[in-house]
Amino acid sequence: MAATIQDVAKAAGVSVGTVSRAMNNYPDISARTRERILKVAEELKYRPNLVAKSLSSKHSKDIALILSGFLEDVMFNDFETMLMKGCYQFAFEHGLDISMYVINSRTQEEKSYGQLCYEHNIAGGIIFGIKSTDPYFTSLADSQNPCVTIDVEVSGKNVSSVTNDHMAAFDELTQYLIDQGHRRIALVCGRKNATVTAQRMDGAMRALERNGLRPPGDSVIYTNFLKEEATEGVTGFLKTHREEGVTAFLCMSDMLAIGTVEALKKAGARVPEDYSVVGYDGLYVTEYTDPRLTTVDQNIKDKGYEAAHLLFDMIEGRRSAQRLILPHKLEIRDSVKRLEI
């Protein structure tokens, strides 16, 4: 069917090794021969079989985007999409081959990261969505293949991470709420053992303390980052804590903020007139909610792009493992009311 390297060799009257050298711009070949071979290859519409190439050559340049939990949760929709766009953008610009794999906690047990790379002849991967209880969380450190984790820090000499300064960002977000006159703030939290949860919690505490405000105490609603849990939690909270004068909800993700707004509306309250709500992530959807959500934009697409960039440089030996911290941006929109006191 399709032309192989042998066909080209035969047509050009040279050996396959010479064709290979011509195609890959190797030395050890005369300019005249190269051109002749290239012309023949063009005529035969020759395309190297990447599988054979991959098997034969020691070093692959292919990278993978490895998503854990992609099929489980419906909520990080935009997050993962933006991440993909960033990764594919970089790969596209640099002519890299990138493939996406979906894993979960169970498949992590069955197959290690190293095995995944070996099986598919992948140089390295960008890993998103692993929890601290996942097998990968610890095993990544031993891997020969470089990798870049998103928002999770794993030690290991071949492991980089790309993240934001979640503490500073959440501090900023909390400060904004305080600047707008809010004094009693409830916290809608993400998964308790998630790295990002702890970081954001620290940021909130730092801002509250700096302003001489009490920590939220029992005004904390814990969730597993699911919108519905926020709705449920906030609904319960309103029933039991109505007297405490909370005026704002500080949410650890946009989806939690959306769930919070839902609960507030359901309880007959208006946002932001009765309660202010802020989110975190900068999801696409926050532009279209009612009201438009004030949030911190993580610039997720850039995160994907930079993760791919860093991974590529690690593979090529140009950069060593590192922690890359990307800038964030407070997006002020319509979900916070300014309180005059």
Next chain:
Amino acid sequence: MAATIQDVAKAAGVSVGTVSRAMNNYPDISARTRERILKVAEELKYRPNLVAKSLSSKHSKDIALILSGFLEDVMFNDFETMLMKGCYQFAFEHGLDISMYVINSRTQEEKSYGQLCYEHNIAGGIIFGIKSTDPYFTSLADSQNPCVTIDVEVSGKNVSSVTNDHMAAFDELTQYLIDQGHRRIALVCGRKNATVTAQRMDGAMRALERNGLRPPGDSVIYTNFLKEEATEGVTGFLKTHREEGVTAFLCMSDMLAIGTVEALKKAGARVPEDYSVVGYDGLYVTEYTDPRLTTVDQNIKDKGYEAAHLLFDMIEGRRSAQRLILPHKLEIRDSVKRLEI
């Protein structure tokens, strides 16, 4: 590093061919030997190298999800994500390897679908986003590799398509608007030469005619499916057509509907009090807009799932090329006002 089939063979005291037979549940091997080999493989944590497997064996079972224009437009976000989820869901359930490739009109010229499959040793692909002007649109028909297109019909004995009955769905949506008392309806159209545009247009016309209503005439706003174009188009429309008594906007996609709502709000009108708006697609985001959008849910995730299902069956020779039409569902929410006349 990792154990190869030779290591297993040596450790078990058999030839590599025998190990291969044991691993793949082939006949021509005694139960006793198979068990022994399997145990040794287990001990050595042997995992076959998929690249070598792919190169060696004639028939691959790997499928690809091929997205055209994924990096260009920011708008079909949810659409593509849901499609992915469906495809990966099926692949996951059936232990298939699936990889995602991003192409565009230019790369389609450089490399045919057949070449893409050949290079990556892919059995077949699910193709989304190609336009009727794209090289793939015609060349797909010649390909040896089976494929499934989404929402686009390409003839060819190895080409299936998965779609909805867009005409019936749009008819239904239009009828709903009419049932709610709307008589003067403006149409916000998608890309003129897109298959889906024509189908939806036909549906709208059929419903209008059946009810003895005039076709929209010059109350048609053309776009390329971009939200901003809808906003712009509707803003212009309001200036020139205010007297004509249009009460509703029938949009060919959810993003167009969102753009339309934006234009209406900007012009000081309320939705649905002053104007009703309906969308089409059933994107995730329509649950969160203000007001929540009445739309037709295409069930995009199912589309991905069924496309993967069909492709897999075609590869295995269980199903032949066909046109699969999936059900849709009218989602009535808050963006349409009932007019009493």
Next chain:
DNA sequence: CACACTTACAAAAACGTTTTCGTAAATCTA
């Protein structure tokens, strides 16, 4: 017990590349 047939495996070819090694021919050096 001689013959055909089956079973269970080893050996080797094949997949399409890259890469190593070896070597004539061309070029340089003194």
Next chain:
DNA sequence: TAGATTTACGAAAACGTTTTTGTAAGTGTG
């Protein structure tokens, strides 16, 4: 111009599997 070096290429090994072919041993048949 003889020797050393470089250039340009062919031949063949290697990558890790699957698949084909061949065959010794075992099993059945009359």
